[in-house]
Structure formats: structure tokens, C-alpha cells
Amino acid sequence: MHMIVGLGNPGREYENSKHNTGFHVIDELARRWDVTTWQRKMDALVAQTLVDGEKIILVKPQTFMNNSGQAVGPLMRWYKLDEEDVYVAYDDLDLAVGRIRIRKNGSDGGHNGIKSLFANGCSGFIRFRVGIGRPLPHHDVIDHVLTPFPEELREPYEEGIKAAATAMEGCLKVGVDTGMNRYNPKKKKKKKAEEAPAEAATTE
Numbered sequence: 001m002h003m004i005v006g007l008g009n010p011g012r013e014y015e016n017s018k019h020n021t022g023f024h025v026i027d028e029l030a031r032r033w034d035v036t037t038w039q040r041k042m043d044a045l046v047a048q049t050l051v052d053g054e055k056i057i058l059v060k061p062q063t064f065m066n067n068s069g070q071a072v073g074p075l076m077r078w079y080k081l082d083e084e085d086v087y088v089a090y091d092d093l094d095l096a097v098g099r100i101r102i103r104k105n106g107s108d109g110g111h112n113g114i115k116s117l118f119a120n121g122c123s124g125f126i127r128f129r130v131g132i133g134r135p136l137p138h139h140d141v142i143d144h145v146l147t148p149f150p151e152e153l154r155e156p157y158e159e160g161i162k163a164a165a166t167a168m169e170g171c172l173k174v175g176v177d178t179g180m181n182r183y184n185p186k187k188k189k190k191k192k193a194e195e196a197p198a199e200a201a202t203t204e
Contacts, residue, residue: 003057003081004029004168005072005125007090007113009146010062018132019145021091021161022113023060025130028165030058042078044071051172068113069120076122083124087171089164090114091145095131097153098160102167102180103127126176128168130160 006022014020030036030047035058038045045060057079061071076086084104090113095101104126108114117125133153135144149157163183171179 001055002085004087005059007068009064016148017146021130022089024161025089025164026058042074066112069116073120073122086125088125089128091132092129097133098156099131100164101129128164130164
């Protein structure tokens with residue numbers, strides 16, 4: 001059994017905001033898996049389905065972002081899940097728009113939702129980060145994360161949401177280690193520096 005969590009803020013005013021990236025990933029998975037029935041449980045919207053015979057729990061905390069752990073921690077313990085069986089999707093300022101990255105551990109990166117998970121006994125979860133990019137110079141971070149993307153960035157962002165959902169599906173099938181190798185962006189190989197022409201050795 002796995003629990004897949006998307007971080008975000010409840011309410012229509014936040015529905016299309018960048019900070020609701022985690023919710024958007026969950027919605028994409030629910031669409032792919034024909035999940036339509038949700039129930040409220042422990043301060044979250046929760047749905048259950050079977051994927052390749054495995055029970056999957058989809059979770060959208062309703063506590064607002066900064067208190068996400070108040071829903072995720074109790075749910076993890078209610079279902080008696082190991083931390084590594086919890087996948088968490090969320091937005092990341094330090095990745096370009098639509099880029100994804102999977103990690104098995106790490107710091108909270110300044111993300112208040114992740115800080116809340118740590119504070120509520122959940123730190124060994126698998127991270128699925130989706131890039132939303134940094135705000136323009138002299139623009140406020142809070143305004144950046146709580147507003148939608150402009151039209152010209154919608155397409156790469158939506159591709160990132162789909163890529164994160166695909167990566168989650170893949171990791172469920174082949175495991176996180178293989179999934180990281182398959183879905184994380186490949187590092188560009190550095191070109192070897194051109195060798196300086198050899199100089200004739202001299203002796204004093």
C-alpha cells in the first residue's frame with residue numbers, strides 16, 4: 001500500500017495557484033485512475049483505489065499549506081505506513097517551470113508544507129518536486145506562489161504536472177531507485193577542456 005499526497009491550499013481562490021501544484025498532480029492521477037469518490041478524513045480529502053492490484057490512497061490535506069503535516073502524519077499512522085511508502089508532490093521555487101525532481105530525502109528547502117510534515121513525524125517520505133520557478137526581481141514570493149501562471153507558462157507547467165504523475169506511476173511499478181534514474185532530469189556531461197599543446201620539457 002502507498003499513500004500519495006499532494007500539498008496545496010483548499011478553497012476556490014487558491015484553486016489554480018502555483019502553490020497548489022501538489023493538488024494538481026493528485027487531480028491528474030485521479031483522472032488517469034478514474035477516481036471520483038472522495039471522503040473527509042483527518043483534515044484531508046481522501047480517496048482509495050487499486051493500481052495493478054495495490055491499494056493506493058490519494059490525499060489532499062485541507063489544513064492549508066503551512067499545517068499540511070497535521071493531516072499527513074496522522075493518516076500515515078492510521079494506515080500503518082512506513083514513511084518511504086508515502087509519496088508527496090509539491091511546488092519548488094528552485095526548479096524551472098515544469099521541471100520535476102524525485103528525491104528520497106533532504107531538507108525542507110524552505111517549503112512550509114514540508115516543514116509541517118517534518119514537525120508531525122513524517123520526514124522519510126519520497127519527494128516529487130515540480131518546478132514553478134522564482135519570481136521576477138522585486139516581486140514578492142508569496143504573491144508568486146499564490147497566483148496562477150501567466151498564459152505563456154501554462155503549457156510547460158501542465159507538462160510538468162503530467163510528468164510528475166507519470167513518475168509516480170512509474171515508481172509504483174519499478175521502485176523509487178529505478179524511477180529516479182528513469183524520470184529525474186539527466187545531468188549534462190561537461191565537455192572535456194581542450195588540452196593545451198604539450199610543451200617540450202626543459203632542464204636547467
